[in-house]
Amino acid sequence: xxxxxxxxxxxxxxxxxxxxxxxxxxxxxxxxxxxxxxxxxxxxxxxxxxxxxxxxxxxxxxxxxxxxxxxxxxxxxxxxxxxxxxxxxxxxxxxxxxxxxxxxxxxxxxxxxxxxxxxxxxxxxxxxxxxxxxxxxxxxxxxxxxxxxxxxxxxxxxxxxxxxxxxxxxxxxxxxxxxxxxxxxxxxxxxxxxxxxxxxxxxxxxxxxxxxxxxxxxxxxxxxxxxxxxxxxxxxxxxxxxxxxxxxxxxxxxxxxxxxxxxxxxxxxxxxxxxxxxxxxxxxxxxxxxxxxxxxxxxxxxxxxxxxxxxxxxxxxxxxxxxxxxxxxxxxxxxxxxxxxxxxxxxxxxxxxxxxxxxxxxxxxxxxxxxxxxxxxxxxx
Amino acid sequence: xxxxxxxxxxxxxxxxxxxxxxxxxxxxxxxxxxxxxxxxxxxxxxxxxxxxxxxxxxxxxxxxxxxxxxxxxxxxxxxxxxxxxxxxxxxxxxxxxxxxxxxxxxxxxxxxxxxxxxxxxxxxxxxxxxxxxxxxxxxxxxxxxxxxxxxxxxxxxxxxxxxxxxxxxxxxxxxxxxxxxxx
Amino acid sequence: xxxxxxxxxxxxxxxxxxxxxxxxxxxxxxxxxxxxxxxxxxxxxxxxxxxxxxxxxxxxxxxxxxxxxxxxxxxxxxxxxxxxxxxxxxxxxxxxxxxxxxxxxxxxxxxxxxxxxxxxxxxxxxxxxxxxxxxxxxxxxxxxxxxxxxxxxxxxxxxxxxxxxxxxxxxxxxxxxxxxxxxxxxxxxxxxxxxxxxxxxxxxxxxxxxxxxxxxxxxxxxxxxxxxxxxxxxxxxxxxxxxxxxxxxxxxxxxxxxxxxxxxxxxxxxxxxxxxxxxxxxxxxxxxxxxxxxxxxxxxxxxxxxxxxxxxxxxxxxxxxxxxxxxxxxxxxxxxxxxxxxxxxxxxxxxxxxxxxxxxxxxxxxxxxxxxxxxxxxxxxxxxxxxxxxxxxxxxxxxxx
Numbered sequence: 001x002x003x004x005x006x007x008x009x010x011x012x013x014x015x016x017x018x019x020x021x022x023x024x025x026x027x028x029x030x031x032x033x034x035x036x037x038x039x040x041x042x043x044x045x046x047x048x049x050x051x052x053x054x055x056x057x058x059x060x061x062x063x064x065x066x067x068x069x070x071x072x073x074x075x076x077x078x079x080x081x082x083x084x085x086x087x088x089x090x091x092x093x094x095x096x097x098x099x100x101x102x103x104x105x106x107x108x109x110x111x112x113x114x115x116x117x118x119x120x121x122x123x124x125x126x127x128x129x130x131x132x133x134x135x136x137x138x139x140x141x142x143x144x145x146x147x148x149x150x151x152x153x154x155x156x157x158x159x160x161x162x163x164x165x166x167x168x169x170x171x172x173x174x175x176x177x178x179x180x181x182x183x184x185x186x187x188x189x190x191x192x193x194x195x196x197x198x199x200x201x202x203x204x205x206x207x208x209x210x211x212x213x214x215x216x217x218x219x220x221x222x223x224x225x226x227x228x229x230x231x232x233x234x235x236x237x238x239x240x241x242x243x244x245x246x247x248x249x250x251x252x253x254x255x256x257x258x259x260x261x262x263x264x265x266x267x268x269x270x271x272x273x274x275x276x277x278x279x280x281x282x283x284x285x286x287x288x289x290x291x292x293x294x295x296x297x298x299x300x301x302x303x304x305x306x307x308x309x310x311x312x313x314x315x316x317x318x319x320x321x322x323x324x325x326x327x328x329x330x331x332x333x334x335x336x337x338x339x340x341x342x343x344x345x346x347x348x349x350x351x352x353x354x355x356x357x358x359x360x361x362x363x364x365x366x367x368x369x370x371x372x373x374x375x376x377x378x379x380x381x
Numbered sequence: 382x383x384x385x386x387x388x389x390x391x392x393x394x395x396x397x398x399x400x401x402x403x404x405x406x407x408x409x410x411x412x413x414x415x416x417x418x419x420x421x422x423x424x425x426x427x428x429x430x431x432x433x434x435x436x437x438x439x440x441x442x443x444x445x446x447x448x449x450x451x452x453x454x455x456x457x458x459x460x461x462x463x464x465x466x467x468x469x470x471x472x473x474x475x476x477x478x479x480x481x482x483x484x485x486x487x488x489x490x491x492x493x494x495x496x497x498x499x500x501x502x503x504x505x506x507x508x509x510x511x512x513x514x515x516x517x518x519x520x521x522x523x524x525x526x527x528x529x530x531x532x533x534x535x536x537x538x539x540x541x542x543x544x545x546x547x548x549x550x551x552x553x554x555x556x557x558x559x560x561x562x563x564x
Numbered sequence: 565x566x567x568x569x570x571x572x573x574x575x576x577x578x579x580x581x582x583x584x585x586x587x588x589x590x591x592x593x594x595x596x597x598x599x600x601x602x603x604x605x606x607x608x609x610x611x612x613x614x615x616x617x618x619x620x621x622x623x624x625x626x627x628x629x630x631x632x633x634x635x636x637x638x639x640x641x642x643x644x645x646x647x648x649x650x651x652x653x654x655x656x657x658x659x660x661x662x663x664x665x666x667x668x669x670x671x672x673x674x675x676x677x678x679x680x681x682x683x684x685x686x687x688x689x690x691x692x693x694x695x696x697x698x699x700x701x702x703x704x705x706x707x708x709x710x711x712x713x714x715x716x717x718x719x720x721x722x723x724x725x726x727x728x729x730x731x732x733x734x735x736x737x738x739x740x741x742x743x744x745x746x747x748x749x750x751x752x753x754x755x756x757x758x759x760x761x762x763x764x765x766x767x768x769x770x771x772x773x774x775x776x777x778x779x780x781x782x783x784x785x786x787x788x789x790x791x792x793x794x795x796x797x798x799x800x801x802x803x804x805x806x807x808x809x810x811x812x813x814x815x816x817x818x819x820x821x822x823x824x825x826x827x828x829x830x831x832x833x834x835x836x837x838x839x840x841x842x843x844x845x846x847x848x849x850x851x852x853x854x855x856x857x858x859x860x861x862x863x864x865x866x867x868x869x870x871x872x873x874x875x876x877x878x879x880x881x882x883x884x885x886x887x888x889x890x891x892x893x894x895x896x897x898x899x900x901x902x903x904x905x906x907x908x909x910x911x912x913x914x915x916x917x918x919x920x921x922x923x924x925x926x927x928x929x930x931x932x933x934x935x936x937x938x939x940x941x942x943x944x945x946x947x948x949x950x951x952x953x954x955x956x957x958x959x960x961x962x963x964x965x
Contacts, residue, residue, distance in 0.1 A: 040703035165584050243769055348770050349697030351947040352606055405898045433786050439925040441914050455899055459802050487789030490935030513616040522624055
């Protein structure tokens with residue numbers, strides 16, 4: 001019992017703090033600044049050094065954090081202090097809690113692994129233990145989605161509690177945008193649900209190991225390409241990422257609902273935005289890009305067409321495959337995050353009514369159509 | 382081409398015209414202020430002239446001359462590419478001119494600027510207030526007898542702002558570590 | 565039909581329009597303008613404009629300075645294209661004086677004026693991209709502007725407040741390596757122009773934001789005194805450089821882009837095309853230019869050469885009188901107009917025969933545009949104010965004088 005609690009704590013520490021905050025936060029800030037400076041033909045931050053090492057401007061992340069901690073906390077006059085302080089929490093917490101169900105690797109098998117003809121991995125002579133996610137829920141997808149929806153409250157409350165018309169406009173825009181795009185997100189996931197028949201994220205990742213015609217990995221993007229694009233777009237709109245970043249205006253409404261925030265509350269909201277970006281990237285990686293699967297790499301060797309190799313022997317290969325798979329998951333997340341940054345720095349911002357039109361008149365009918373077609377195909381096949 | 386516009390004005394409004402010349406290529410007529418709105422309306426609407434663009438309205442202050450001011454209207458025709466300067470003499474004690482706000486959309490702001498800078502009122506203008514300076518400003522700066530070294534009234538602070546400014550001053554005065562700052 | 569359902573609901577809910585101050589310090593109102601917007605949801609019902617936050621008393625200051633001392637003040641009018649202001653003013657004074665400048669001076673004035681116009685349009689396009697969220701386009705345009713400013717700095721000595729023009733000529737000739745530096749700059753500018761086109765012009769989001777917003781009809785444009793790109797985008801082909809050529813615009817070959825719809829997209833496209841045309845003008849000028857003097861030798865205006873000043877008494881007296889008493893401009897008045905970055909920049913100058921101006925009035929295109937800008941905002945959304953305000957390119961220094 002104690003051991004399990006301890007293991008959970010370690011997992012939380014490693015995944016949430018180690019991966020999300022440090023790597024994702026650091027690399028997203030880094031990627032945001034250095035990548036953008038590469039695109040924009042300038043140098044980017046390169047001054048901060050720790051102990052003389054200032055590679056790629058990484059210490060800027062710490063420098064920013066330190067600076068923000070030391071600033072003065074200003075709450076606007078007439079603002080509701082409790083709500084003003086609550087809002088960043090409501091934005092940051094869902095972005096981090098959602099990580100409870102993201103699997104970085106299949107559960108561990110104490111016996112030997114074997115791959116069946118349908119490319120499922122079964123554990124022979126042992127039992128499954130220890131999932132590589134903080135929590136193993138049968139309804140993992142539902143949990144993730146529900147938690148993502150709570151962040152609507154954070155943005156709306158931030159806009160309201162700041163006692164400023166600009167913030168109010170930002171808060172209204174953000175709540176309208178987020179609830180509009182959640183509908184499309186949910187419906188595109190419904191197609192996935194029909195195909196995989198399970199809400200468990202780990203199971204979904206396992207099922208994406210299936211090789212159609214012995215060479216085409218049945219990743220979500222292959223099975224449901226339309227749902228991939230819809231979910232990607234809707235996910236970007238959920239996290240208020242450019243080009244959907246009109247709640248944070250930045251030129252029309254002077255930072256929107258973030259206007260009246262300073263120090264760590266502001267840092268919290270910005271970090272929450274980055275963490276949510278990584279979270280959506282992780283969800284897309286698990287659902288559509290095969291999660292921790294590498295094509296043709298299985299726990300008991302490499303299989304392609306009908307060939308089967310086991311380099312380095314079975315036992316060693318199992319550990320190698322675990323190592324490779326965890327890194328594959330991280331790599332996919334980082335690629336998706338990088339893609340989102342490229343879109344941010346290239347595209348201009350939408351206008352409010354255009355965002356609504358896109359969400360309700362284009363994405364929603366498309367996701368319903370997607371669901372329809374998927375249902376037809378699943379019934380017929 | 383140069384004299385055509387002047388002849389046109391003289392023909393239709395001959396008794397208003399005080400002077401006319403074409404020095405330096407700018408056709409100019411000097412008119413009485415009574416019917417300036419009609420003159421300009423005729424220039425705008427007539428097919429022969431079609432002065433559909435109002436380039437500028439400004440005013441010149443000839444300090445020791447009577448009449449003191451001359452309001453200058455510069456009209457232009459995009460189609461016919463000719464320009465006419467209409468000058469209106471305005472005495473100092475009766476400083477107003479009929480407005481041409483209804484003829485051109487830009488005239489409203491240009492007349493506000495002349496009022497702001499020179500103090501010439503425009504009869505019939507719907508919204509004659511200062512455009513470049515703040516409302517509490519006293520005087521009309523571009524007049525030649527404007528006291529340049531005069532200080533202008535500061536804006537009234539709102540109640541909250543005044544309290545916070547006084548509070549800050551008190552804070553600065555009481556803190557001994559502020560060095561040489563005198564509140 | 566649907567409105568009938570809403571009427572009783574509206575009366576119950578008692579909604580009222582919201583008044584929002586898009587105040588002088590706002591990221592979008594660059595150049596400090598204040599809009600008091602009455603909003604219903606996100607729609608703008610009424611807009612009141614208030615300018616004058618940057619008023620520095622240009623016209624009053626000019627009455628205290630000699631004719632040559634006005635040049636630094638003119639720099640600070642439209643501070644993104646200062647050379648155009650300088651030369652516009654110099655042209656006006658030269659008309660009053662009745663002097664002709666040498667030919668090379670006219671060529672150089674054309675070149676430097678077009679360089680300034682490049683800088684103005686690049687700033688406008690870049691700022692437009694930035695405020696719409698396409699920050700990359702902004703940085704490309706700023707890189708282009710830096711190259712243009714490098715050139716201007718080589719020739720005039722300053723990047724922004726150049727004071728390069730003089731009555732009857734210029735401060736200095738072009739640098740000897742101007743042509744090669746221009747060759748490098750123009751290649752880079754053309755690349756930047758193409759990259760910006762690829763980034764923005766056919767981008768669906770950009771088109772959605774810019775097309776159909778901020779529409780001016782031709783009649784409204786002419787009546788409200790709009791000139792320059794704002795008027796040409798509506799379809800009225802009025803360009804001072806073509807209609808009343810000055811400097812050497814009559815001898816070079818260039819096109820003037822004219823739009824159709826009068827919306828933001830047309831203004832943006834007109835400015836992009838004018839970049840290309842300015843490059844064309846500069847190329848032709850450099851090809852046709854011949855060496856020669858750049859300042860007039862009229863003794864009323866031109867400062868004598870330094871060896872005459874230090875060695876002859878007439879030179880010294882002439883130098884002293886021209887500098888201290890100013891160039892003695894004969895009495896009279898003139899209105900002279902050139903094509904500034906934003907429209908027709910006019911100077912109405914009145915002289916009383918002394919070395920100091922009696923009156924200088926600047927017909928600033930930005931102030932006139934601000935007079936009519938509420939018409940562009942009303943009826944649109946709050947988010948449409950941003951691209952509209954950007955593309956009309958209101959420069960604070962020019963608007964508030």
